[in-house]
Amino acid sequence: VPSGTARQVRVSLDLMGGDAAPGAVVDAALLVAAEQPDVRVVLVGPADVATAALAERSAADRFEVVPASEVVAMSEDPARAVRSKKDSTLRVAARLVRDGACDATVSAGSTGAAMATALFTLGRLPGMSRPAVAVVVPALAGPLVLLDAGATVDVEPALLGQLALAGAAYASVRLGIAAPRVGLLSNGAEPGKGDALRKEAHTLLAALPVDFVGNVEGDDVPMGGRADVVVTDGFTGNVLLKGLEGALRMLSGSLLAAFTATDERKAAAKALTPAFGEVAALLDPDSSGGAVLLGVKGVSVVAHGAASPRAIASAVALAAQAVREDLVGRTATALQELVDRSSAAVEV
């Protein structure tokens, strides 16, 4: 590595992940090669599929290909598929990270399978009982981290404490906030609000070494401003995130219908098209860069199954950023507090 340049980051990319694989994945690799000079992509998939997809794009020999013969389908039970398919693209890609041949792994395949693979191949970080999916929400007042977005649906209060620490570490890496404000998602802002899980977690979070701002509500996630990290269980996080996506689609659908109702409106809507474009960019899944799996010993990023080449390239950029800024090390340090306490408590 020449001095003065950023360290090159090696990313193993699941050739078979996502609805438009392998084509969209190879197109994403070409985007990365063109736009992210400090990232080297390693494609992981069946050799013949890789050769054909690369040849079609006159890109033979542009990327290293590591062979993997099996594919985990979106419809398969994640844990079972990952265990039984030893030569799946997901497992081979994660093994490259575990063995130090790559620095991070990215897939647009099943989030559940990517999670099971990361747990199985990379292992959990000390202090984290279950992994979590962390997403960045482009809230009106500025971006914030929401976690868990769907990894673990049956949750104990202790896990919400772990999420608070891991989420704060992630916000500091991803959003550059030194001391992120952490909020607990609840059904009211007052400290007494919440179900039994939230009430217990509230006490627990207040005792952690994070800037705990107390309960936040559903509208604080799209509006932003009250917390940089919003902690919740994977069930609620998933329902809320999908609800927000749906609300934006609902409103754009209503606006579109209302705007094209008359010729005069059509003309005005045309004049405003660039403005719509700016707002759409805020919400653009292509630039949102995928979700990080927190709590595992390695950088693993999932992109949406319907991800475009641009979106997969953004997920690769996110993975590279996480490597450069040592997300895993910083998360481990944040969780160390919990490890120390539990050692003191139970003399492990």
Add this chain to the structure above:
Amino acid sequence: VPSGTARQVRVSLDLMGGDAAPGAVVDAALLVAAEQPDVRVVLVGPADVATAALAERSAADRFEVVPASEVVAMSEDPARAVRSKKDSTLRVAARLVRDGACDATVSAGSTGAAMATALFTLGRLPGMSRPAVAVVVPALAGPLVLLDAGATVDVEPALLGQLALAGAAYASVRLGIAAPRVGLLSNGAEPGKGDALRKEAHTLLAALPVDFVGNVEGDDVPMGGRADVVVTDGFTGNVLLKGLEGALRMLSGSLLAAFTATDERKAAAKALTPAFGEVAALLDPDSSGGAVLLGVKGVSVVAHGAASPRAIASAVALAAQAVREDLVGRTATALQELVDRSSAAVEV
């Protein structure tokens, strides 16, 4: 009652409920008097406050006033306040319904206090273990009922079954759908998806005499089309509903900023103002008509604390509709199925 006209509905209205009480409440009563000839409003509150508010509007003697000397504040613990304040506006207004002097009661005060009052004064319907707040969401594909929107946050699977039956009865009254499709809110559409609560409830709902369409997701609530009734616990329902409100505020905020960035855009945005108005009307809390408390022996409707006179008048119209279409009787009939089963099972 002259033949050929609709039956007059008597509604007790909490004079002290809401941020802008008593003024907004009296203004709402005047709107009802002008626009809803078949509804008679009875104001419930301190006599001197009522007299002054009516005199200010040159409306002395326009409404019957039933005196009540105490007010439950938004910040009070609902159950405690309702129990200790025997002469509160909420309790006196509910008592009028219990004793047959009124047909329904409406308040823009604390939802929790209205709920506690309804339970305490009107009592639960047989078959319903906890009451629920039901709201109508103006989804893109057509309106749907979401419940529970925040009444009960710690939930057993059996309650979700009760909500399915009560929600179907409500959708049939409010939306005029003979056999509403009922969906269970979960973190994925497949039957195996969900936390432990949802998995158990899924089996239970499938065995009920409703058109159960299985799991629905967060985006199905704003988008609509998959279910007419969406069943969830009060924690998740509250987080999702507030999230949807926030998403719409977020997008309108972003659009506003983008549209007024240049003079040309300002002109185009002006031309589109009526179209924005149409979309805003879809989402207008003033016309959404409040939320119904389901599972109590009487019609009780809550309006938002920030409700305008127009919104409170809509809540009164909703209460009158629920009375005319016998919402309570129809909900009781729907729940009878559960009562019969449990009688057969435990020989009550």
